[in-house]
């Protein structure tokens with residue numbers, strides 16, 4: 001039987017996020033993982049030999065693929081997921097876009113570039129319109145990015161409140177899981193029984209900048225950022241998966257706790273009607289119990305694509321405080337990029353219709 005799914009590629013396929021792509025794409029109804037690429041160190045090897053597989057069992061269909069370099073002359077897929085080292089992405093991702101490919105990138109490199117959309121489809125699928133502006137660079141493809149993993153969890157929780165009440169000030173402290181640091185990541189003797197109040201690579205700066213872009217609006221060839229200020233504290237904690245963010249927020253119009261809860265419960269987001277394969281039935285869930293969300297209990301909600309919110313209550317300095325938690329390598333990274341690709345396809349930007357859709 002012929003496989004009518006679209007062949008796709010993963011750049012940085014041997015890394016921690018790359019492996020999450022491989023797991024999420026195994027058995028995907030629209031996409032078939034056909035090509036894997038990584039650094040010169042891995043190129044030419046079988047994927048199974050080049051990769052130190054971290055979680056579960058490596059899918060059979062990828063084991064014997066030969067790893068190529070991250071070069072558009074070596075990779076033929078139109079949809080290319082990028083989980084590359086951020087410095088290498090600076091030249092590689094534009095080269096793919098120039099060669100007519102659509103790059104769905106996890107890296108920080110182009111997130112804040114004016115004409116590059118920074119997308120959580122439920123929050124701002126409309127920002128994909130920026131792809132039209134990228135044509136001015138001579139690109140026949142394009143680059144779509146997803147945000148920092150902690151910023152994604154926070155933005156999803158705040159999106160319904162911002163839409164209704166207008167966020168003005170946000171204080172946020174994160175408790176970020178170890179898988180966010182890649183593999184082998186933080187040495188065990190540094191993190192066991194410990195909390196590290198610092199995450200390198202300007203983690204706090206990314207959280208303080210990226211949310212305003214995601215919650216902004218399209219204005220021609222750029223995004224008019226949402227006008228709120230953020231103060232972030234990022235911490236590494238001994239949790240395997242799941243970034244927890246505790247937040248205090250102030251709004252143009254002060255919501256009561258019950259209004260805030262009602263707005264969060266009612267929120268479905270921008271893509272509810274598109275029926276995308278990776279979209280969870282509920283992008284946001286409000287936990288009933290007073291001691292949730294917790295990574296151990298809630299991280300796999302919606303196959304890792306649901307963000308769980310809890311502890312919505314009054315704040316004596318700001319207006320409201322709340323907690324949100326999401327899977328950092330699924331909703332915070334590879335799962336979001338796959339959902340972005342599904343949104344691109346479903347909105348007709350590839351001119352390709354997936355199997356089973358009219």
Ligand SMILES: NC(=O)C1=CN([C@@H]2O[C@H](COP(=O)(O)OP(=O)(O)OC[C@H]3O[C@@H](n4cnc5c(N)ncnc54)[C@H](OP(=O)(O)O)[C@@H]3O)[C@@H](O)[C@H]2O)C=CC1
Nearest residue numbers: 012014015016017038039042083084085086088107180182
């Ligand atoms: N971990 C997380 O939760 C998140 C990570 N990200 C981002 O995703 C990206 C990948 O992160 P992560 O998987 O943790 O990192 P890893 O270090 O685990 O993996 C990096 C990948 O990039 C490849 N690579 C390194 N240098 C080059 C190069 N010069 N040319 C081509 N490929 C190269 C590596 O290949 P090789 O094996 O051959 O060295 C490997 O496949 C990073 O940009 C990170 O910031 C984003 C959101 C969340």
Ligand SMILES: N[C@@H](CC(=O)OP(=O)(O)O)C(=O)O
Nearest residue numbers: 106108148149176180181206
């Ligand atoms: N820095 C994040 C993971 C990451 O790579 O973030 P970014 O994609 O913003 O570089 C963490 O440690 O949990």
